[in-house]
Amino acid sequence: MSITTRQRRRGHDPESVLSIAVGVFNERGYDGTSMEDLARALGVTKSAIYYHVPGKEQLLARALDRALDGLSAVVSDERATSGPAIERLEWVVRQCVRTLVDRLPYVTLLLRVRGNSVTEQHALERRREFDAFVSHLVKEAAAEGSIRPDLDPALVTRLLFGAVNSITEWYRPASGGSADELADTLVTMTFDGLRL
Amino acid sequence: MSITTRQRRRGHDPESVLSIAVGVFNERGYDGTSMEDLARALGVTKSAIYYHVPGKEQLLARALDRALDGLSAVVSDERATSGPAIERLEWVVRQCVRTLVDRLPYVTLLLRVRGNSVTEQHALERRREFDAFVSHLVKEAAAEGSIRPDLDPALVTRLLFGAVNSITEWYRPASGGSADELADTLVTMTFDGLRL
DNA sequence: AAGTATTTACCGAACATTCGGTCAGTTGCA
C-alpha cells in the first residue's frame, strides 16, 4: 500500500481544514473570523490548526488560488479565444456559472476580497486579468455587430457579470437546480431578455 | 441663525464622522476597520470619535438604516403597488438603481453585511422584507404573462437584482454616467436582451 | 511476537499585539 493511498486513520489534514475554514470565512467574513471560531468548527483547539496549516492568511491564499485557477482555466480554453465573439461570450458565461457552482465557497470568498493584505492584493490582481479578458470579449462582440449598439459594452460587461457573480450570494447546491439550468436562465435573460 | 444652519467653525460632527467612516468601512470592510483607522481618516485621535458618536457599531447601524430607508421608500411608493406587474417591476428596478447611486456607500455597506452582530441581523431582517417584495412582484409579472414562461421567476429575481446590486461593486460617480443612463442599459439588457 | 523508536495529531498555557472603549485633563474660540 503506497503512502498516498494509505488510509488516514483519523483527524484532520490541510485539505479538510481548508474546506471547513472557507465555510466559516464565508459565514462571518474573513476578518470577522477568529482562529478560535475555526477551532470550534473543526472540533479542535486553536493550536491544533497550526499543525496542519501555517496560519490564517495561508488559508485565505490557498482558497483564493483555488477560485482563480478555475476562472483562469475558463478564459484559457480554446473556445474562449476562437470563433464569433458573441458565441465565445456565451460559452465563457456558461463556464463561469459552472465554475462558480463547482467552487462556490472559494469563489464566494474571492468576490469579497478588498485588498487588505498582500495576499488579497495579489488575488485582486489576478482577478483584474480575468475582468480585462471578458471586458475585451464584450467589446469584440459589439464590434462584430452582435450586441445592440445602444448598449455601452463596458456597462454590459459589468452588469452581465454582476448577475453571474451574484450567484455566490444566493445559490445553494441543495435546493437550487443544476449549474446548466442556472446558466440557461441567465443566458436567456441577459441575451434575449426576460420580457415575453 | 438656527442651530441646524449654524456654520460649524471647525472640526467634525456626527454626520461627517459617519460619511468618512462609511468610506473606510467600504475600503477595508467593517471588521477589517479599526477605530484607529477611522481616527486616521478623520485626522483626529481615536478618543475624539467617541465625542461625536457612541461607538463603532452605532456607526454601522446608522449607515445601514440610511440604505434600508432608501429601499423601503422604493417599495412603499404607489407606483410599486398598483398597475401591471411588469411595469411596476421596471419602475422598482429603475428606482433601485437610482437609490444605489444616490446612497452608494451606504448600500454598498448593507450588501456586505453577513449577520455577525445583532445590528447586522436586524439589517438583514429588513433587507429580507425588501427581497420578499420584489420576489413577489416578479411572480405577479409571470402570472400576468409578461415574462417568458421558460424562466423561473425566483431565479429571475435573483439574477435581475444581482445585476442591480453589482452596481455597488464597480460604479464610481465621477467617471460613470448618470443613474438614469445606467438604469436604461440595465433595463434594456435584462428586459429585452443584449443580443441584437 | 515483543519491545523500542518515531511520527501523528493534538492540548493547555503563554506570547506580544491590537482591539474597542474610558476618562481626566488641555486647548482655543466666543
Add this chain to the structure above:
DNA sequence: TGCAACTGACCGAATGTTCGGTAAATACTT
C-alpha cells in the same frame, strides 16, 4: 470665563501565533 472639541494615557478583552508537552498509532528491530 465657559464650553465645544479634542488629546494622551490607559484598561480589559480578544487577537493570531508559538511552545512544551503528550497519548496513541505506526514503523523498525530483534
